[in-house]
Amino acid sequence: MELGLTGRRALVTGGTKGIGRAVVAELLGEGVSVAFCARNADDVKATEEALRPADDAPQLLGVVADVTEPDEVASLVDDAAAALGGLDILVNNAGAAHPGGFEDLTDADWQQDMDVKLFSQIRCTRAALPHLRQSAAARVVNVNAVYGKYPDPAFFATTVNRAACLNLTKALAQQFGPEGILVNSVNIGFVVTPQWENIRRRRAPDAAPEEFFAGLAEAEVPLRRFGSVQEVSGVVAFLASDRASYITGAMIDVAGGMGKYV
Ligand SMILES: NC(=O)c1ccc[n+]([C@@H]2O[C@H](COP(=O)([O-])OP(=O)(O)OC[C@H]3O[C@@H](n4cnc5c(N)ncnc54)[C@H](OP(=O)(O)O)[C@@H]3O)[C@@H](O)[C@H]2O)c1
Numbered sequence: 481m482e483l484g485l486t487g488r489r490a491l492v493t494g495g496t497k498g499i500g501r502a503v504v505a506e507l508l509g510e511g512v513s514v515a516f517c518a519r520n521a522d523d524v525k526a527t528e529e530a531l532r533p534a535d536d537a538p539q540l541l542g543v544v545a546d547v548t549e550p551d552e553v554a555s556l557v558d559d560a561a562a563a564l565g566g567l568d569i570l571v572n573n574a575g576a577a578h579p580g581g582f583e584d585l586t587d588a589d590w591q592q593d594m595d596v597k598l599f600s601q602i603r604c605t606r607a608a609l610p611h612l613r614q615s616a617a618a619r620v621v622n623v624n625a626v627y628g629k630y631p632d633p634a635f636f637a638t639t640v641n642r643a644a645c646l647n648l649t650k651a652l653a654q655q656f657g658p659e660g661i662l663v664n665s666v667n668i669g670f671v672v673t674p675q676w677e678n679i680r681r682r683r684a685p686d687a688a689p690e691e692f693f694a695g696l697a698e699a700e701v702p703l704r705r706f707g708s709v710q711e712v713s714g715v716v717a718f719l720a721s722d723r724a725s726y727i728t729g730a731m732i733d734v735a736g737g738m739g740k741y742v
Contacts, residue, residue, distance in 0.1 A: 484722030486511030489564035493547050494574030496523035498673030502709035503571055505531055506717045513539040515560035519546045547574045547600035557607035567611035569720045572601040573623040577675050578637045593637035598644050618661040619720045622649050626667045626739040653729030662728040664719045669735025671707040702737030
């Protein structure tokens with residue numbers, strides 16, 4: 481399938497690990513020039529070195545930025561648009577799991593989780609809007625979680641804050657559809673990334689990773705396995721592409737069937 485992405489310009493938040501890094505690689509492979517960010521400067525440099533296309537076309541730019549800091553978001557978007565000559569695609573991917581039950585989470589925990597999930601999507605989208613308005617094929621893809629529709633008290637903050645992110649996606653799609661800016665959500669279930677490896681270390685430090693992941697998948701996922709980052713990045717690239725030109729406000733689960741809802 482020809483996606484028609486060659487020559488487009490994208491910003492991916494949280495591009496050094498897991499799903500974000502796979503999205504950066506996938507878009508580069510489709511001929512998209514990509515800027516990405518993360519907080520750890522060494523990881524940003526290493527990712528640039530590992531993924532940089534041989535002839536520097538398409539372009540790749542790594543930026544050290546924290547998406548929970550409003551000033552850093554503003555300069556991230558400005559730097560990305562200046563380096564790439566504009567922006568057509570924003571992938572709001574940066575995020576972190578904040579496990580904990582209702583009685584364990586403090587106000588600070590809630591605020592931190594809301595900042596990294598909901599407010600990062602709000603601020604990055606707001607900052608990118610002037611650039612997206614200049615694009616003939618503007619796309620925003622928000623990476624969210626099935627827990628936004630399928631509450632699980634074990635991930636209390638995620639469950640609540642992702643529900644707000646799903647509403648944000650839908651409301652943005654309605655507001656900016658008339659301007660040709662398409663906004664969609666990819667809802668993740670369980671995908672093997674460093675984020676999940678951190679959870680395993682906390683919950684079951686002595687368990688073998690395969691055993692831990694297989695046990696969770698057995699209980700929760702109809703396909704009985706965790707997904708891979710490439711199974712997400714292909715869907716993100718499709719939503720960013722010309723082949724998804726009549727899709728906006730959609731919530732696409734990439735979750736192996738997880739989530740008991742219609
Ligand atoms: N993996 C899953 O099963 C799963 C399930 C549901 C939802 N999700 C969501 O999918 C997204 C990607 O998850 P993942 O599993 O790939 O995570 P990951 O492996 O932990 O990678 C997260 C990436 O985001 C960056 N990041 C984190 N906080 C940031 C911040 N404040 N500012 C800028 N960059 C930041 C990280 O780099 P630095 O730490 O250096 O900043 C890293 O590059 C997240 O939003 C996550 O909540 C994942």
